[in-house]
Amino acid sequence: SRTNPFRAEVLENINLNGRGSNKETRHIELSLEGSGLTYEPGDSLGVYPENDPELVELLLKEMNWDPEEIVTLNKQGDVRPLKEALISHYEITVLTKPLLEQAAQLSGSDELRELLAPGNEGNVKAYLEGRDLLDLVRDYGPFSVSAQEFVSILRKMPARLYSIASSLSANPDEVHVTIGAVRYDAHGRERKGVCSILCAERLQPGDTLPVYVQHNQNFKLPNDPETPIIMVGPGTGVAPFRSFMQEREETGAEGKAWMFFGDQHFVTDFLYQTEWQNWIKDGVLTKMDVAFSRDTEEKV
Known part of the structure; x- marks a missing residue:
């Protein structure tokens, strides 16, 4: 389930594009053995990715935080070392207006408050486009608050949904997905898709990914096998x-x-x-x- 994902082992991770292509598309095969998960053609696979450790390092350095400091993640009182929490729990690559508003309360930055003033909606929208948490703390720091106070304003990392590329009857105990690597430059830095670049650059056979199946009743093969x-x-x-x-x-x-x-x-x-x-x-x-x-x- 979404709240209790299954850690599926990576069996294969292949680049489908030929040498010299502008694109990188990964074909990933995962083992569902022992998961009890089933799916039909048309369903999607939810994947909980991890953030790029390099981006997390830059964030820790910028904020002058101790990577080993223990932070509380949620109301249930789950705790993690800060670096691990930033890698696997928090969303750090997407900015939203509510996040800017909460950050403005933690920052001494008048510029951030000015940006959020009524009538500046267009500028806010332009700022959010293609920027991440590292940009925010560099542009509107220093934030003289504790790591715990700061991470409390961050959202939990959402799962990514990918159309399933295999049939369970043809591949018992397996699920396949097709993922295009997202890379682009924005605001003077190279940007990377969280899940797609994890899959393209860091995911090896033998590693595991937390996954769940999202059923889709509206996208199915016709019941009658004769239907074209x-x-x-x-x-x-x-x-x-x-x-x-x-x-x-x-x-x-x-x-x-x-x-x-x-x-x-x-x-x-x-x-x-x-x-x-x-x-x-x-x-x-x-x-x-x-x-x-x-x-x-x-x-x-």
């Missing part, structure tokens, strides 16, 4: 349709299936290419149309 389906999944949007095809292959469904897929380059970015070609060859997939936007003069 049309699937549109550009980029990582291909993930749930891989689970649809695995399921239909496993159950011997007879309905026609037509897939639309698009990405940047045919050679490097055709995700799960051999699987799609095999499904076409075996008749599980009736038809596939693809578009690769950077392979032609005109964007398609």
Whole structure:
């Protein structure tokens, strides 16, 4: 469940993009053995990630905090060393207006209060865009409060939801996800997606990830296996349709299936290419149309 996630062991972590691609898309296979978790094609996997330890180090240094100081996380009285709490418990990469308002009460910064003054909504919105907690403490510090007082204004790290890319009947005791690595520059610093870069840079086979299954009643294969389906999944949007095809292959469904897929380059970015070609060859997939936007003069 969301409140009590299962720690799933990583079996595989593969980059699906070819050498020279502008993208990095990870195919991750996790073991559900002993979890009791079940899912259907169309469901999502909730993943609780960890923050980048480098970002946490910069934050600790900026605030001059002792990484080993014990802080209380919640009303239940759970405690952790500060560094561990910042890595695994608190959201530190997203700023919100309520967070700025609480920070303004802890900071001696008149500039932060001015930013939050009525009529400045546009400036607040612009400030929140692409900035994180490190920016906030650098821009509006010093915060002469205890680490405990400061972390008390932070939100708990939310789970990330990813479409499941496998069928349980085709892969008993396993779940697969397809995750595109998010990296970009903003405000003079390189930014990284919390969960996607954990998966791309730090997650090895044998490691574990806390996960739960989010069922989705509104996104399912038709009950009648004869019903034809049309699937549109550009980029990582291909993930749930891989689970649809695995399921239909496993159950011997007879309905026609037509897939639309698009990405940047045919050679490097055709995700799960051999699987799609095999499904076409075996008749599980009736038809596939693809578009690769950077392979032609005109964007398609």
